[in-house]
Amino acid sequence: MGCSSSLPDGSARRLSGMDQDSAVAPDAKNLRVKLVLLGDSGVGKSCIVLRFVRGQFDPTSKVTVGASFLSQTIALQDSTTVKFEIWDTAGQERYAALAPLYYRGAAVAVVVYDITSVDSFTKAQYWVKELQKHGSPDIVLALVGNKADLQENREVSVQDGLEYAEKNGMFFIETSAKTADNINQLFEEIAKRLPRPLTS
Amino acid sequence: MDAASSNSVTFYDFLDRMRNPASIDLVGSIKSFIVSFSFHATNPVNDSKRFQDFLLTMESAIRDHPLWAGSSEEEVEQALEGLEKYVITKLFLRIFASSTEDVKIDHEITNKINLLQSFLKPEHLDIPSYLHNQSSWLLAEKELQKINASKAPREKLMCILNCCRVINNLLLNASMTENRVIAGADDFLPVLIYITIKANPPQLHSNLKFIQLYRRQSKLISEEAYYFTNLLSAKSFIFDLDAKSLSMDKLEFEERMEAAKASHQAAPVEPNAALISHHLTNIRGPPSYPFMDAQAEELTVRDVETLLSLYKDVVTKYTSLRRAVEKLNIHRPEQIVQKDKIGSTREVESEKVGIERSSAE
Numbered sequence: 314m315g316c317s318s319s320l321p322d323g324s325a326r327r328l329s330g331m332d333q334d335s336a337v338a339p340d341a342k343n344l345r346v347k348l349v350l351l352g353d354s355g356v357g358k359s360c361i362v363l364r365f366v367r368g369q370f371d372p373t374s375k376v377t378v379g380a381s382f383l384s385q386t387i388a389l390q391d392s393t394t395v396k397f398e399i400w401d402t403a404g405q406e407r408y409a410a411l412a413p414l415y416y417r418g419a420a421v422a423v424v425v426y427d428i429t430s431v432d433s434f435t436k437a438q439y440w441v442k443e444l445q446k447h448g449s450p451d452i453v454l455a456l457v458g459n460k461a462d463l464q465e466n467r468e469v470s471v472q473d474g475l476e477y478a479e480k481n482g483m484f485f486i487e488t489s490a491k492t493a494d495n496i497n498q499l500f501e502e503i504a505k506r507l508p509r510p511l512t513s
Numbered sequence: 514m515d516a517a518s519s520n521s522v523t524f525y526d527f528l529d530r531m532r533n534p535a536s537i538d539l540v541g542s543i544k545s546f547i548v549s550f551s552f553h554a555t556n557p558v559n560d561s562k563r564f565q566d567f568l569l570t571m572e573s574a575i576r577d578h579p580l581w582a583g584s585s586e587e588e589v590e591q592a593l594e595g596l597e598k599y600v601i602t603k604l605f606l607r608i609f610a611s612s613t614e615d616v617k618i619d620h621e622i623t624n625k626i627n628l629l630q631s632f633l634k635p636e637h638l639d640i641p642s643y644l645h646n647q648s649s650w651l652l653a654e655k656e657l658q659k660i661n662a663s664k665a666p667r668e669k670l671m672c673i674l675n676c677c678r679v680i681n682n683l684l685l686n687a688s689m690t691e692n693r694v695i696a697g698a699d700d701f702l703p704v705l706i707y708i709t710i711k712a713n714p715p716q717l718h719s720n721l722k723f724i725q726l727y728r729r730q731s732k733l734i735s736e737e738a739y740y741f742t743n744l745l746s747a748k749s750f751i752f753d754l755d756a757k758s759l760s761m762d763k764l765e766f767e768e769r770m771e772a773a774k775a776s777h778q779a780a781p782v783e784p785n786a787a788l789i790s791h792h793l794t795n796i797r798g799p800p801s802y803p804f805m806d807a808q809a810e811e812l813t814v815r816d817v818e819t820l821l822s823l824y825k826d827v828v829t830k831y832t833s834l835r836r837a838v839e840k841l842n843i844h845r846p847e848q849i850v851q852k853d854k855i856g857s858t859r860e861v862e863s864e865k866v867g868i869e870r871s872s873a874e
Binding site: 345350354355358359360362363379380381382384398400401402403405407408410411414415 | 736
């Protein structure tokens with residue numbers, strides 16, 4: 314059950330594909346990125362993040378572990394660092410109207426659903442529309458189908474997730490916070506898609 | 514406590530440096546900035562912009578200043594914290610809760626929370642029972658209630674962060690001892706909302722607005738910004754709260770709100786004869802207490818709720834009536850104290866004598 318039960322996959326610091334073109338702007342070497350997590354309650358938003366933060370565990374890196382705010386810095390191959398500041402949001406319906414307070418100014422929004430729940434996929438689509446309407450125009454959007462380890466209970470096909478994401482210009486991935494599958498890949502791909510500070 | 518004491522040390526250090534003759538130019542800028550504020554009508558957005566710009570200007574002035582030559586980044590930071598606190602404290606009365614609109618919203622929220630307090634339970638926000646922890650909740654409430662203890666935006670923000678840290682610890686502990694998955698914001702926000710309602714922090718809206726406008730912009734980021742946003746959203750949730758916001762029957766919610774309103778209206782602060790006679794007629798009037806003729810064996814468990822709310826109603830009315838009567842009795846000597854101190858002393862003395870005499874008799 315727990316998202317903290319298995320071992321971290323220890324694949325820290327293997328981000329690739331970052332170019333050198335960002336080294337000119339003063340803080341281009343150290344990006345600070347606000348990432349907001351949206352999705353129905355119970356889809357495992359916070360488990361994904363805990364898995365990411367603990368999986369990247371490195372005694373020298375400064376990690377903030379709260380229950381709902383976490384930050385984690387990852388080093389890229391080109392010696393730049395990306396500090397993800399991860400803002401969790403309450404997924405219950407009654408708090409839906411508060412979401413804009415959280416995603417305002419976010420560089421990344423990760424919309425999570427549970428592959429074993431069609432309802433959570435419908436809710437995810439609602440968030441995507443919300444973000445397209447009210448999020449900042451250059452926001453990086455990722456669609457995540459979590460609980461991919463529960464194949465036997467799958468209600469949302471990979472194809473459906475992928476098609477929806479492509480149609481909306483989002484990055485798509487299925488993860489399992491339980492087995493740590495694709496957790497690091499998710500954040501690596503996000504880092505690749507970040508608009509880098511202008512070089513001139 | 515450590516943070517608070519080191520904070521005041523920092524602040525005195527800042528004041529000390531400002532007393533140094535070498536900083537006369539900085540002092541001049543600060544003074545003229547403060548004075549310039551009185552030239553303009555208060556306008557939160559403009560005032561905030563001017564203050565934030567001023568801090569940026571001063572930041573570079575301090576970095577280039579001989580008094581801070583060779584200073585560490587931390588020392589410069591401390592000077593800026595000191596500056597923020599100093600200037601804001603001077604301008605506080607002008608800029609805090611400065612519009613009638615803000616004052617109105619503060620009142621509305623305080624009143625609404627007062628009503629909600631009388632019936633809202635953690636279950637109504639679906640807070641799981643393993644997070645019901647009275648001592649943690651009380652601690653978190655106390656932190657939030659300290660928000661008016663300081664005028665400095667940083668210290669006000671610290672109250673919010675401390676409150677959120679207590680909740681965080683509660684969540685983390687629960688996840689460890691109960692061996693549960695941390696539900697993150699799904700658990701955090703409902704608890705914060707409940708704590709906010711229990712605490713009813715003074716001038717919630719104005720305090721949040723004040724922090725947003727006057728906390729140094731480069732410091733209201735990251736974790737601080739996150740927890741600040743959570744309280745902002747708790748406030749917004751409470752402000753718009755209706756039956757749909759809670760796990761509660763719509764009709765029941767409305768009844769509870771009405772009952773709470775009635776009992777609040779029945780708690781007059783002003784003791785005046787008209788009000789008291791109004792209460793008396795109410796008591797004498799048609800019986801709104803359906804259990805007066807009931808026998809114990811006729812009652813069912815379902816009646817408990819109604820009985821309890823009637824009981825509360827009666828006690829509230831009785832208490833306010835008694836308070837009003839007491840005030841009427843005490844009022845006269847008090848007014849004399851205000852008008853004429855010597856006279857009142859005499860009055861009190863003669864009263865004492867009167868008591869002694871009557872007890873002697």
